[in-house]
Amino acid sequence: MREFGYQRVHDVPGAVALRGEEPAARYLGGGTNLVDLMKAGVERPALLIDIRELPLDRIEATASGGLHIGATVTNSDLAAHPRVRFGYPALTQAVLAGASGQLRNMATVGGNLLQRTRCGYFTDTALPCNKRSPGSGCPAVAGEHHNHAILGATEHCVAVHPSDMGVALAALDAVVSYETADGPGELAFTDFYLPVGDTPHRETALPGGALITGITLPPAPVAANSRYRKVRERASYAFAIGSVAAALEVRDGVVRDARLALGAVASRPWRARTAERALIGGPASAEAFEAAADAELAAAEPLPHNRYKVALMRNLVVAVLTELAEQADPAEETVR
Amino acid sequence: MTTTTGTPVTTGAVGTAHSRVEGRDKVTGAARYAGEIPFADLAHGWMVASTVARGRILAVEDAPVLAMPGVLAVLHHGNAPRVDAEFIGQLGQPDPVMAAFQHDRVPFVGWPVALVVAETSEQAREAAEALVVRYDTEPHDVAFYPDRPGTYLPENTPMLTAETAKGDLEAELAASAVVVDARYTTPEEHHSSMEPHAATARWEGGRLEVHDSNQGSKWVADELAALFSLDPASVRVRSEHVGGAFGSKGVRPHQVLAVMAATVLDRPVRVVLTRHQMFSVVGYRSPTVQRVRLGADADGRLRGLDHQSQSVTSTVFEFVEQSASIARILYGADAHHTVNRVVPLDVPTPTWMRAPGEAPGSFALESAMDELAEKCGMDPIALRARNEPGAGPVSGLPFSSRNLNACFQEGARRFGWADRDPRPGLRSEGRWLLGTGTAAATYPSGVAPSTAAVTAEADGTYTVRITAADVGTGARTALTQIAADALSVAAERVRVRIADSDFGPAMVAGGSTGTRSWAWAVMAAAGELREQLALGGDVPPQGITARSNTAELVGSLPPKERHSFGAQFAEVAVDVSSGEVRVRRLLGIFAAGRIVNPLTARSQLVGGMTWGLSMALHEEAIRDQMSGGHIGADLAGYHFAANADVPLIEADWVDDPVPDDPVGGIKGIGEIGIVGVAAAIANAVWHATGVRHRDLPIRPARVLLAASARPSDEQAASEDGSLA
Structure with a gap:
């Protein structure tokens, strides 16, 4: 394998400064995706800046009653935190639906957002891929795409974002904070990922060299009644072929608040605002849930081998919303 | 031979549980496994494989690579030692993929084109990844689909009977009260042994010594001797521990490349294949298209049986997946036809993989038998009992032992089959539809x-x-x-x-x-x-x-049909709204002769059944038509069952005495465990949902599309690119 530098940093300004000195550097969190990509030759960093010792490993309540999650908090610690389990159960469920115990012990929250697609063309350097090698083409459109995008894709790229955690964060209105040499910044989660367009290699709105420092969840009573459900091709150790994160507040049979995000359908966790608008103020009925799902999926443009996803997502949205509506008392929500 | 072995005086070791001596x-x-035995002065080889599916090598640009740190040599067709692959080995002619670097032709993606040898594995890998190989590329064809042009009937060989026929099949089918005519497909599947192929070769006192991971050290030694024109006595191959093989660990490029490099450099050289390379140069199970036609009287008695199989091979070697051969053993019929056809494409050569032939063949035949039982209104076990042959259905030879019925009876008792309502789609638990299914298993007991x-x-x-x-x-x-x-x-x-x-x-x-x-x-x-x-x-x-x-003893065995048998039972839960299928339990009851070690035998049978589950629901190698190579050729992309997919699996056996057997009734049990499992699961999925799944694996996409299609719209279920 290629030789590369490795340096552990202990403070955020030092990390950002080091990154500024070496454009071909990468921040190393848990390494659960980056190291794989290095083995495959997709990533060839000159320097790994190990950020796991940064003081970003805390989960703390915010003044407004929300939650701030440091970027180096591990997936395992995030999923186990009582404030997350009871205040944002969909997030715990999403994290636990991903990877394995060993990987979750290594993987970090910041790294999770920046993991790359598992599209087989992206990870094989012998093949074209616009995301890896801009302008080389997207063979997935006419090739193997059974787990590719049905929403928001273009002919330049039909890959999906693999994160489970991100789907819950999209539904929960998370805000991503980062640090650059010029100071800190913030991005709403829905603005964090860029549209595919004709630049699928540009994935996030983070400024160059920026270090994700944390994620803030705003207070959201509706989130206490939330769920994440993932469907995959084996019972464990596989990425989603479709997933849903949803939160629902129902009173007197009427949907008062709703949050909905879809996974494994687009280049980013897909916030389903069209469906949310259809739901809020309407009846908490199966017909209304079906109509909301259909409204969101009306924009779907499936490829020949992934049209099953339209039916899958419709069924999943309806099933998860129905379960949430039937949940009599959100306080009884337990994490499985 | 002066001794008669007969039934030995037993001290009770055979038949009692012993944990592994190692x-x-x-x-x-x-x-120590082959890739971790230490040697002084060891050099490391890293194989470079072709990235094109068909063409010629124009240039291997080795000069820049030779200047890289630690690099000792770059072997390729322009400088490698010559070998002689024109020989017949213990198991026939070798697959030419092992005769590496002998010419400039490239017949598939993954064909070995160079070996970079360096002081360390890391240096060899870095140089191998930097090596530029230029090709004159030709159009390739890797599309496997039913009845595709180029499909032919292979010649018979000692290891292949391509076709058998008796009776007037069309007349019997026409005269049948009930007919099943269905097409089944199985995808390309891979051995995926946990331990990668690895070999270290060195010359020691005039002898070639190879530490390897293989299924037969004398087999490998003799083939290396033949390849390199050496006295067989001057080649020693050892393979102390092996981390899985399943048919893939014979002579493969890694041993040959290690010997070439050790010869050129005159020092020990180790070559370990990568997981990605294992998808192309160690063989795999061919995809199959199978058509089964069954014609029966109203009482289920078979009048006509037709089992046709089509598989793929490479353009450089003929390997035939003999999926139709299982019908020659399981069921008799007045008219009986089986045929194994093959089509050469620009793909790697397949090979034996756990229960070659029987594993995919049993999916088709035992699914069709379940469909016949449904059409006859018969219990699937009763249908099989009605068609128990008294002798080999094709050969007419007596069976050395055949206790398939006993397997079904014992299995039915333990599984609770008697309480089963045969009607599909009636049972549910929350979002899950529940069903049960069964299938027969058989595999030859050779010696x-x-x-x-x-x-x-x-x-x-x-x-x-x-x-x-x-x-x-x-x-x-x-x-x-x-x-x-x-x-x-x-x-x-x-x-x-x-x-x-x-x-x-x-x-x-x-x-x-x-x-x-x-x-x-x-x-x-x-x-x-x-x-x-x-x-x-x-x-x-x-x-x-x-x-x-x-x-001599083997040669004097009287001709008989010698086989193991088994009955597989499955219970599944299917969520047709998400497409998820979960196997809730598996039970396999086998008639496999005298069981030597119940502890390891059960483990091996459960392992085979687990693989059958994996075959039913997960395994499928995806070949990209444009590049001709695989997409996702690693253990993240190639799914097999994870622990969470594997439920309670029980394997047990019935008494299966083999009269007058000189080996005390010992049969092999390596393959029988996987046979029939995929059919039992597919039959259970039908029982749960009322939908027949004739294409493996039964992925969520297929379940979803079947659920959203009209019952008559069967085409929909295969529109997710099953054979693309």
Whole structure:
């Protein structure tokens, strides 16, 4: 394998400064995706800046009653935190639906957002891929795409974002904070990922060299009644072929608040605002849930081998919303 | 041969549970595998594979790579030692993929085009990834689909009967009250042994020594000798521990490249294949398209049986997946036709993979039998009982033993089959529809000549030497038990040494023939030794050794149909709104002769059944039509069952005596466990949902599309690119 530098940093300004000195550097969190990509030759960093010792490993309540999650908090610690389990159960469920115990012990929250697609063309350097090698083409459109995008894709790229955690964060209105040499910044989660367009290699709105420092969840009573459900091709150790994160507040049979995000359908966790608008103020009925799902999926443009996803997502949205509506008392929500 | 083995006097080792004799070494890490045996002055080779599917190599630009740190050599077709691949080995002609670097032609993606050798594995890898190979690319064709042009009927060989036919099939089908005519497909599947292929070669005192991971060290040694035109006595291959093989570990490019490099550099060289490379150069199970036609009287008696299989091979070697052959054993019919056809494409050559033929063949035939039972309104087990043949359905030969009915009866009792409502789509639990299914299993119980040596040591212990292979199955332990009984001593006094080609010719660990073949040789040598010891006198310091060769004994076996049988039962839960299928339990009851070691036998059967589950629901290698290569050729992209997919699996057996058997009724059990499982699961999915799944794997996409399609709109279920 290629030789590369490795340096552990202990403070955020030092990390950002080091990154500024070496454009071909990468921040190393848990390494659960980056190291794989290095083995495959997709990533060839000159320097790994190990950020796991940064003081970003805390989960703390915010003044407004929300939650701030440091970027180096591990997936395992995030999923186990009582404030997350009871205040944002969909997030715990999403994290636990991903990877394995060993990987979750290594993987970090910041790294999770920046993991790359598992599209087989992206990870094989012998093949074209616009995301890896801009302008080389997207063979997935006419090739193997059974787990590719049905929403928001273009002919330049039909890959999906693999994160489970991100789907819950999209539904929960998370805000991503980062640090650059010029100071800190913030991005709403829905603005964090860029549209595919004709630049699928540009994935996030983070400024160059920026270090994700944390994620803030705003207070959201509706989130206490939330769920994440993932469907995959084996019972464990596989990425989603479709997933849903949803939160629902129902009173007197009427949907008062709703949050909905879809996974494994687009280049980013897909916030389903069209469906949310259809739901809020309407009846908490199966017909209304079906109509909301259909409204969101009306924009779907499936490829020949992934049209099953339209039916899958419709069924999943309806099933998860129905379960949430039937949940009599959100306080009884337990994490499985 | 002077000894008659007969039924040995037993001390009770055979038939009782023994943990693996090398178990402690394995769990403590003391056991060394081929890729981790230390050598002084070891160099490391890294294989470079073609990225094009068809063409010629124009240039291997080795000069820049030779200047990289630690690089010792770059071997390719322009400079590699010549080898002679025109020979017939123990198991036939070799796949030319192992005769690397002999010409400039590229017949598939993944074909070996160069080996970079360096001081360290990391340096070799970095240089290999930097090596530029230029090709003159030609258009390729890797599209496998039903009845595609180029499909042909292969010639018969000693290892292949392409076609059998008796009776007037069309007339019997026309006269049948009930007919099933269905097409089934299975995808390309891979062995995926946990341990990658690895070999270290060195010249030592004029001999070529290879430490390898294989299924037959004498087999590999003889093939290397033939390839490099060496005296077979000057080649020694050892393979002490093997982390899974499943048919993929014969002579493959890694040993040949290691020998080439060791010869050129005159120092030890190790070559380890990557997981990605294993998808192209160690063989795989061909995808199949199978058409099964069954015609029966209203009472289920078969009048016509037609099983046609189509598989793929490479353009450089013919390997035929004999999926239709299982019908020659399982069921008789007035008119009976089986045929195995093949089509060459620009893909790697397939090979034997656990239950070659029977694994995909049983999915088609045993699914079709379930469809016939449905159409006849019969219980699936009763239908099979009605069609039990008294003799080989094609050969007419008597069965050495056939206890398939007993397997079904015992399985039905333990599974609770009697309470089953045969109607589909009636049971549910929350979002899950529940169903149960069953299928028959069979696999040949073959035997092949082997030699063994048994030594009575002066200290009262015994040493057995035989070129057997323990590919993780427990063969070393089973042979210890067999030798102990044959010698009438405690197993603790027997030491079994295996997997060293210097021990002489023996059958490979393959085709469920290993234990039976080796057992016979060990029993024969032990019998001979006991006769010598019976003469009295002291054992000298060098011990007393008796040798055996079972060639004549094997040749004198009367012709019979010799097979193992089994009945597989599955319970599944299906969520048709998400497409998820979960197997809730599996039960396999087998008639597999005399079970030598119940502990490891059960483990091997459960392993086979687990693979059958994986075949039913998960496994499928995706070939990209544009590049001709795989997409996702690693263990993240190629899904097999994860722990969470594997439910309670029970494997057990019924008494299966084999009268007058010279090997005491021992059969092989390596393959039988996987056979029929996928059909039992598919049949259970039908019972749960009312939908027949004739294409494997039963992925969520297929379940979803079937659920959203009209019942008559069967085309929809295959529109997710099943054979693309």
